[in-house]
Amino acid sequence: MSLSLAFDPLFRLPLLTGLLLALALPLLGAGLRLREQWLSSLGVAQAAAAGAVAGALLHGPLVLFALLGALLAGLVRFLTGETRNEHYAVMLLGGWAAVLLLATLGHHADLVATQLLNGQLYFTTATHLGGAAMLAAAVLAAGAWLSRRLLLGRLFPDHYGANQLPTWPHEIGFEVLVALGVVLGIGTMGVMATFAMMMVPPWVAFRLARGWRPAVLLAAGLGMAAFLAGFLLALGLDLPFGPALAAVLLLLVPLRLLPARFGA
Amino acid sequence: MVEARAGYARPVVGPVSFRIEPGEVLGLSGANGLGKTTLLRLITGTAVLHGGRVRRAPGLTVAHHRQRPERPPELPLTGQEVLRLAGAPVAPLPPRLEALGRRCLDEMSGGEFQLLHAWACLTGPARLVLLDEPTNNLDPDAIELLLAEIGRLDPGRAVLMVSHDAAFLAAACDRIVTPCP
Numbered sequence: 001m002s003l004s005l006a007f008d009p010l011f012r013l014p015l016l017t018g019l020l021l022a023l024a025l026p027l028l029g030a031g032l033r034l035r036e037q038w039l040s041s042l043g044v045a046q047a048a049a050a051g052a053v054a055g056a057l058l059h060g061p062l063v064l065f066a067l068l069g070a071l072l073a074g075l076v077r078f079l080t081g082e083t084r085n086e087h088y089a090v091m092l093l094g095g096w097a098a099v100l101l102l103a104t105l106g107h108h109a110d111l112v113a114t115q116l117l118n119g120q121l122y123f124t125t126a127t128h129l130g131g132a133a134m135l136a137a138a139v140l141a142a143g144a145w146l147s148r149r150l151l152l153g154r155l156f157p158d159h160y161g162a163n164q165l166p167t168w169p170h171e172i173g174f175e176v177l178v179a180l181g182v183v184l185g186i187g188t189m190g191v192m193a194t195f196a197m198m199m200v201p202p203w204v205a206f207r208l209a210r211g212w213r214p215a216v217l218l219a220a221g222l223g224m225a226a227f228l229a230g231f232l233l234a235l236g237l238d239l240p241f242g243p244a245l246a247a248v249l250l251l252l253v254p255l256r257l258l259p260a261r262f263g264a
Numbered sequence: 265m266v267e268a269r270a271g272y273a274r275p276v277v278g279p280v281s282f283r284i285e286p287g288e289v290l291g292l293s294g295a296n297g298l299g300k301t302t303l304l305r306l307i308t309g310t311a312v313l314h315g316g317r318v319r320r321a322p323g324l325t326v327a328h329h330r331q332r333p334e335r336p337p338e339l340p341l342t343g344q345e346v347l348r349l350a351g352a353p354v355a356p357l358p359p360r361l362e363a364l365g366r367r368c369l370d371e372m373s374g375g376e377f378q379l380l381h382a383w384a385c386l387t388g389p390a391r392l393v394l395l396d397e398p399t400n401n402l403d404p405d406a407i408e409l410l411l412a413e414i415g416r417l418d419p420g421r422a423v424l425m426v427s428h429d430a431a432f433l434a435a436a437c438d439r440i441v442t443p444c445p
Binding site for chain 1: 307308309310325326327328330333334336337338339340341342345346349350368381385390394
């Protein structure tokens with residue numbers, strides 16, 4: 001394939017969908033990193049994939065089943081309180097095993113599992129684009145409110161309990177956004193590329209930025225730049241998109257070695 | 265608190281009775297393991313009331329400086345952002361806090377972060393400030409800063425603090441209570 005394909009109307013849909021997700025996923029990843037839950041994005045992604053494969057076996061709507069899987073994982077995380085990386089490891093191993101074992105039970109399930117694990121960006125539909133646009137809009141609209149509440153909960157953990165304030169609006173709101181982001185991510189970019197998009201840009205940005213706002217802006221900027229590079233690389237060299245994106249994101253990691261912070 | 269017995273799965277302290285009035289600075293002293301921190305946690309809702317009563321003034325707002333405040337390992341938040349988050353003023357600040365305001369949390373020493381966190385709770389809008397061992401890791405100048413700020417406490421606000429630093433408690437508090445195990 002040649003780079004000129006990037007401007008072909010056929011590829012506009014995946015390009016736009018991916019750009020919107022590349023904006024939203026690093027912002028959600030920043031929230032997970034703030035809460036030291038970054039590994040949970042892979043756990044939720046595997047659980048969502050398992051949900052979708054189960055949906056394929058039951059001839060149900062894949063997106064709905066994937067969302068149920070992601071929300072179930074989010075619910076487990078919410079109910080278990082102080083979850084640790086070990087819990088997320090159990091979640092992702094369980095999800096991964098379920099995906100591959102369920103995939104052996106039917107041809108359609110096997111096809112869905114392969115697509116979710118590898119990504120299928122070039123086969124995105126208008127539904128994916130609409131979902132990604134809604135997710136990006138929701139993340140941007142709720143961003144300041146969510147950030148403040150998540151930061152307060154992290155640095156002043158007794159604030160809500162001591163002042164008899166409810167935590168469920170931001171806890172559940174955040175879980176739902178993460179679940180939606182993961183479902184849209186795995187349905188387009190694939191499981192590992194979604195995880196990389198939620199994990200790497202905030203990891204780099206947290207090291208390089210001075211201030212919360214510069215950090216989330218940098219995370220989103222790095223995510224979008226990496227997506228564009230991965231998209232063009234995959235098209236130009238005829239590579240599978242998911243691994244190409246993950247490889248480009250990993251190239252950002254050495255930026256963490258820069259000696260100075262930037263921002264406010 | 266009236267005859268309050270506090271703990272977790274079972275009571276670890278009490279019965280304890282005391283009252284904090286606006287403008288007052290009350291200290292809790294005593295040996296390790298006596299349950300002083302548990303009494304603060306009873307107010308924040310993380311410890312369990314096993315008997316007696318805790319009465320809160322209507323509309324009471326609370327800030328809690330934990331014995332070991334939460335400091336995420338790599339968080340690009342500046343000192344000023346922490347103060348704003350707590351609703352504390354970012355200016356004017358003593359020069360020492362002013363300098364911390366521009367630095368990220370992972371660029372601060374343990375003592376500097378301790379000072380910033382205690383300062384944020386103390387100068388924020390909460391009407392009751394709970395300070396658990398606020399002088400941990402602090403040098404004498406930083407302790408003086410906290411003492412001076414406690415001395416300027418708004419008459420509508422109160423402080424309840426736990427400390428093993430007898431000199432600090434004596435200098436800061438109007439009253440000191442020693443709970444029974």
